Amino acid sequence: MGFFDLFRREEDIAKADKLVLDDEPQPEDDAEFEDEEPDAKEAPVDRAEAGPFDDGEDAGDGAFVDLGALRVPAQQGLALRLEMEDKTQRVVAVALDLEGSTIQVQAFAAPRSAGLWADVRRQLADQLGKQGGTAKEEQHAIGTALRTAVPVVAGGAPERQVVFLGVDGPRWFLRGVVTGEATVDEEKLEQLIKLFRGIIVVRGDKPVPPRDLLPLTMPQAMADQLQQAAAQRANPDAS
Known part of the structure; x- marks a missing residue:
């Protein structure tokens, strides 16, 4: 598998641009917190030095894949996939596959x-x-994670394990x-956490309501692959 692999799965992206699984209204700005004590930001004490990084912080000299709001560190064995909405063709998430985990x-x-x-x-x-x-909080070097068992079928037994990661940064929130x-191998989980911490978030100066997805863009190399694939489908007999 190449480094870039575009895929669309409606069941996975249906709410990929939402912070939670339900459709409850979300606060749009800081004024929503006036009547209650706001939650403190949660991030590793060494976030600025060890990530996830804010744009402008020193993330090292390695190569990164520029996805707009996210810059993902390139490493051997890592496959990158974009999740898109079919109707809008908007990129709503990036999936990073590494050694049997995503x-x-x-x-x-x-x-x-x-x-x-x-x-x-x-x-x-x-x-x-x-x-x-079910959901249970657990602690890692990155902070509090949420380990969940998700029903594969609504109302069925919880069978699918999912671990949620989160970091509150400067005017951004990064979720993994x-x-x-x-989800069952601690060493591989720590490997993904390390990858997660290597990401750079580019918040930008444009006003964006809190909890709205920061825009992701497709790398030119992937766009070229899509264009070539579309041309081949349109004219399969072309040499």
Whole structure:
């Protein structure tokens, strides 16, 4: 498999641009927190030195794949896939495959002073509980993660393991959703966490409401592959 691999799966991207699984209205700005104590930002104490990085911070000299709001560190054995909406062709998430595991990564706009990760965990746990799943917080070097057992079929037994990661950065929130072997293999989970921490978030100066997805873009190399594939489908007999 090449480094770039575009795929679309409706069941996976249906709510890929949402922070939680339900459709409850979300606060649009800092004013929403006036009547209640806002959650503090949650991030590793060494975030600025060890990531996830804000644009402009020193992330090292390695190669990165530029996806707009995200810059993903390139490494041997890593495959990158983009999740897109069929109707809009909008890129809504990036999936990173490494040694039998996957981490789906997205960046969202966030308030300047309040954190999102604590509230997102509460909402995820509540929604999963309503669907017959379970959720348990656990600690890693990156901070608090949420380990869940998700029903494969609504109302069925919880069978699919998923680990949610989150970091509150400067005016952004980075979420990772881990599936595959890393959910049962601690060493592989730590490997994905290390990859997650190597990501650079490019928030930009454009006003974006808190909790809205930061825009992702397709690398030119992948766009060229799509164009070539479309041309071949349109004219399969061409040499």
